[in-house]
Amino acid sequence: xxxxxxxxxxxxxxxxxxxxxxxxxxxxxxxxxxxxxxxxxxxxxxxxxxxxxxxxxxxxxxxxxxxxxxxxxxxxxxxxxxxxxxxxxxxxxxxxxxxxxxxxxxxxxxxxxxxxxxxxxxxxxxxxxxxxxxxxxxxxxxxxxxxxxxxxxxxxxxxxxxxxxxxxxxxxxxxxxxxxxxxxxxxxxxxxxxxxxx
Ligand code: GRF
Numbered sequence: 544x545x546x547x548x549x550x551x552x553x554x555x556x557x558x559x560x561x562x563x564x565x566x567x568x569x570x571x572x573x574x575x576x577x578x579x580x581x582x583x584x585x586x587x588x589x590x591x592x593x594x595x596x597x598x599x600x601x602x603x604x605x606x607x608x609x610x611x612x613x614x615x616x617x618x619x620x621x622x623x624x625x626x627x628x629x630x631x632x633x634x635x636x637x638x639x640x641x642x643x644x645x646x647x648x649x650x651x652x653x654x655x656x657x658x659x660x661x662x663x664x665x666x667x668x669x670x671x672x673x674x675x676x677x678x679x680x681x682x683x684x685x686x687x688x689x690x691x692x693x694x695x696x697x698x699x700x701x702x703x704x705x706x707x708x709x710x711x712x713x714x715x716x717x718x719x720x721x722x723x724x725x726x727x728x729x730x731x732x733x734x735x736x737x738x739x740x741x
Pocket of ligand 1: 629
Protein backbone atom coordinates (compact mmCIF):
# COMPACT_ATOMS: atom_id res chain seq x y z
CA UNK A 544 0.00 0.00 0.00
CA UNK A 545 1.28 3.46 -0.98
CA UNK A 546 0.90 6.19 1.66
CA UNK A 547 1.12 9.95 1.13
CA UNK A 548 1.40 12.21 4.18
CA UNK A 549 0.31 15.85 4.29
CA UNK A 550 2.02 18.16 6.77
CA UNK A 551 2.19 21.85 7.60
CA UNK A 552 5.00 22.10 10.14
CA UNK A 553 7.48 19.99 12.09
CA UNK A 554 5.98 16.71 10.98
CA UNK A 555 6.65 14.73 14.16
CA UNK A 556 3.67 12.50 13.41
CA UNK A 557 4.87 12.05 9.82
CA UNK A 558 8.30 10.97 11.09
CA UNK A 559 6.74 8.25 13.26
CA UNK A 560 4.56 7.04 10.41
CA UNK A 561 7.52 6.83 8.02
CA UNK A 562 9.70 5.13 10.65
CA UNK A 563 7.02 2.50 11.29
CA UNK A 564 6.49 1.82 7.57
CA UNK A 565 10.22 1.59 6.89
CA UNK A 566 10.86 -0.59 9.94
CA UNK A 567 7.95 -2.97 9.46
CA UNK A 568 7.20 -2.80 5.76
CA UNK A 569 3.39 -2.77 6.16
CA UNK A 570 3.16 0.10 3.65
CA UNK A 571 5.38 2.41 1.59
CA UNK A 572 5.67 6.16 2.19
CA UNK A 573 5.53 7.60 -1.34
CA UNK A 574 5.19 11.34 -0.71
CA UNK A 575 5.32 13.98 2.01
CA UNK A 576 3.44 17.05 0.80
CA UNK A 577 3.20 20.38 2.60
CA UNK A 578 1.20 23.58 2.15
CA UNK A 579 4.27 25.42 3.47
CA UNK A 580 7.52 25.19 1.47
CA UNK A 581 9.40 26.06 4.68
CA UNK A 582 7.83 23.26 6.73
CA UNK A 583 10.61 21.68 8.80
CA UNK A 584 9.09 18.26 8.21
CA UNK A 585 10.05 18.37 4.53
CA UNK A 586 13.78 18.17 5.32
CA UNK A 587 13.10 15.34 7.80
CA UNK A 588 11.22 13.41 5.11
CA UNK A 589 14.02 13.95 2.59
CA UNK A 590 16.57 12.73 5.14
CA UNK A 591 14.47 9.57 5.46
CA UNK A 592 14.51 9.08 1.70
CA UNK A 593 10.85 9.98 1.12
CA UNK A 594 9.96 12.12 -1.93
CA UNK A 595 8.67 15.56 -0.95
CA UNK A 596 6.67 18.35 -2.53
CA UNK A 597 5.22 21.66 -1.39
CA UNK A 598 2.39 23.80 -2.66
CA UNK A 599 2.30 27.17 -0.91
CA UNK A 600 -1.31 27.90 -0.04
CA UNK A 601 -0.77 31.61 0.43
CA UNK A 602 -0.86 32.75 -3.23
CA UNK A 603 -4.35 31.21 -3.46
CA UNK A 604 -5.75 33.39 -0.68
CA UNK A 605 -9.21 32.20 0.28
CA UNK A 606 -9.65 30.19 -2.92
CA UNK A 607 -9.47 26.75 -1.32
CA UNK A 608 -10.55 25.03 -4.53
CA UNK A 609 -7.68 26.57 -6.51
CA UNK A 610 -5.18 25.56 -3.82
CA UNK A 611 -6.53 22.01 -3.81
CA UNK A 612 -6.35 21.87 -7.62
CA UNK A 613 -2.63 22.70 -7.26
CA UNK A 614 -2.22 19.94 -4.66
CA UNK A 615 -3.63 17.27 -6.96
CA UNK A 616 -0.80 16.93 -9.55
CA UNK A 617 1.99 16.02 -7.05
CA UNK A 618 -0.46 13.99 -4.97
CA UNK A 619 -1.85 11.98 -7.89
CA UNK A 620 1.63 11.54 -9.37
CA UNK A 621 2.53 9.62 -6.21
CA UNK A 622 -0.53 7.39 -6.75
CA UNK A 623 -1.27 6.94 -3.02
CA UNK A 624 -3.66 4.29 -1.76
CA UNK A 625 -3.95 6.09 1.57
CA UNK A 626 -3.49 9.74 2.52
CA UNK A 627 -2.55 10.65 6.11
CA UNK A 628 -3.07 14.21 7.31
CA UNK A 629 -0.47 14.74 10.04
CA UNK A 630 -0.34 18.18 11.52
CA UNK A 631 -1.89 19.45 8.30
CA UNK A 632 -3.49 22.75 9.19
CA UNK A 633 -5.59 23.54 6.12
CA UNK A 634 -9.30 22.72 6.02
CA UNK A 635 -10.07 20.68 2.91
CA UNK A 636 -13.26 21.19 0.92
CA UNK A 637 -15.86 18.41 0.92
CA UNK A 638 -15.29 18.01 -2.82
CA UNK A 639 -11.58 17.33 -2.36
CA UNK A 640 -12.21 14.98 0.55
CA UNK A 641 -14.87 13.12 -1.39
CA UNK A 642 -12.35 12.15 -4.06
CA UNK A 643 -10.33 10.36 -1.35
CA UNK A 644 -13.16 9.36 0.98
CA UNK A 645 -12.56 6.10 2.77
CA UNK A 646 -8.80 6.35 2.35
CA UNK A 647 -7.89 9.63 4.05
CA UNK A 648 -6.98 9.71 7.76
CA UNK A 649 -6.30 12.52 10.20
CA UNK A 650 -4.97 12.78 13.71
CA UNK A 651 -6.67 15.28 15.96
CA UNK A 652 -5.40 16.26 19.44
CA UNK A 653 -8.59 15.62 21.41
CA UNK A 654 -10.88 12.75 22.34
CA UNK A 655 -13.42 13.35 19.54
CA UNK A 656 -16.27 14.05 19.44
CA UNK A 657 -15.04 16.42 22.14
CA UNK A 658 -13.35 19.58 20.90
CA UNK A 659 -13.29 19.48 17.10
CA UNK A 660 -11.36 22.41 15.64
CA UNK A 661 -8.58 24.35 17.31
CA UNK A 662 -7.23 25.03 20.83
CA UNK A 663 -8.29 21.59 21.97
CA UNK A 664 -6.02 21.41 25.04
CA UNK A 665 -7.04 24.79 26.45
CA UNK A 666 -10.70 23.83 25.98
CA UNK A 667 -10.16 20.57 27.87
CA UNK A 668 -8.44 22.47 30.69
CA UNK A 669 -11.17 25.13 30.77
CA UNK A 670 -13.77 22.36 31.02
CA UNK A 671 -11.92 20.80 33.96
CA UNK A 672 -11.59 17.46 32.18
CA UNK A 673 -9.73 14.73 34.07
CA UNK A 674 -8.58 13.04 30.86
CA UNK A 675 -7.57 14.26 27.42
CA UNK A 676 -6.01 12.58 24.42
CA UNK A 677 -5.96 12.17 20.66
CA UNK A 678 -8.02 10.59 17.92
CA UNK A 679 -7.27 9.15 14.49
CA UNK A 680 -10.34 9.31 12.30
CA UNK A 681 -11.36 8.93 8.68
CA UNK A 682 -11.64 12.31 6.99
CA UNK A 683 -15.09 13.20 5.71
CA UNK A 684 -16.62 16.45 4.53
CA UNK A 685 -17.46 17.43 8.12
CA UNK A 686 -14.44 18.83 10.00
CA UNK A 687 -12.95 16.40 12.55
CA UNK A 688 -16.07 14.26 12.49
CA UNK A 689 -15.36 11.12 10.46
CA UNK A 690 -15.50 7.52 11.77
CA UNK A 691 -13.09 7.08 14.68
CA UNK A 692 -10.30 4.57 14.01
CA UNK A 693 -8.37 4.94 17.26
CA UNK A 694 -7.96 6.91 20.45
CA UNK A 695 -5.38 7.27 23.20
CA UNK A 696 -5.98 8.91 26.58
CA UNK A 697 -3.72 10.85 28.93
CA UNK A 698 -4.47 12.18 32.42
CA UNK A 699 -4.87 15.90 32.93
CA UNK A 700 -2.56 16.75 35.84
CA UNK A 701 -2.80 19.58 38.40
CA UNK A 702 -0.98 22.62 37.10
CA UNK A 703 -1.22 21.53 33.47
CA UNK A 704 -1.04 24.23 30.87
CA UNK A 705 -2.13 23.86 27.25
CA UNK A 706 1.55 23.35 26.40
CA UNK A 707 2.22 20.68 29.02
CA UNK A 708 -0.94 18.84 28.07
CA UNK A 709 -0.12 19.13 24.35
CA UNK A 710 3.30 17.61 24.98
CA UNK A 711 1.77 14.69 26.90
CA UNK A 712 -0.82 14.10 24.16
CA UNK A 713 1.79 14.32 21.38
CA UNK A 714 3.64 11.33 22.85
CA UNK A 715 0.45 9.32 22.48
CA UNK A 716 -0.19 10.64 18.98
CA UNK A 717 3.17 9.15 18.01
CA UNK A 718 2.07 5.77 19.39
CA UNK A 719 -1.48 5.85 18.06
CA UNK A 720 -1.09 6.95 14.44
CA UNK A 721 1.32 4.16 13.36
CA UNK A 722 -0.78 1.58 15.23
CA UNK A 723 -3.93 2.71 13.43
CA UNK A 724 -2.27 2.99 10.00
CA UNK A 725 -0.87 -0.55 10.32
CA UNK A 726 -4.40 -1.89 10.90
CA UNK A 727 -6.02 0.37 8.32
CA UNK A 728 -3.80 -0.79 5.45
CA UNK A 729 -4.57 -4.38 6.49
CA UNK A 730 -8.26 -3.59 6.07
CA UNK A 731 -9.07 -3.43 9.79
CA UNK A 732 -11.19 -0.39 10.61
CA UNK A 733 -12.30 -1.48 14.06
CA UNK A 734 -11.58 1.36 16.50
CA UNK A 735 -8.39 0.90 18.54
CA UNK A 736 -8.35 2.05 22.16
CA UNK A 737 -4.63 2.33 22.82
CA UNK A 738 -3.78 1.12 26.35
CA UNK A 739 -1.74 3.53 28.47
CA UNK A 740 1.95 3.02 27.76
CA UNK A 741 4.04 1.48 30.52
C1 GRF B 1 -0.10 17.81 16.65
O1 GRF B 1 -0.61 18.20 17.91
C2 GRF B 1 -1.21 17.20 15.84
O2 GRF B 1 -2.19 16.58 16.65
C3 GRF B 1 -1.83 18.38 15.19
O3 GRF B 1 -0.70 19.16 14.78
C4 GRF B 1 0.28 19.06 15.85
C5 GRF B 1 1.68 19.00 15.28
O4 GRF B 1 1.81 17.80 14.55
N1 GRF B 1 -2.68 18.00 14.11
P1 GRF B 1 3.23 17.40 13.84
O5 GRF B 1 4.30 17.49 14.89
O6 GRF B 1 3.47 18.43 12.74
O7 GRF B 1 3.00 16.01 13.35
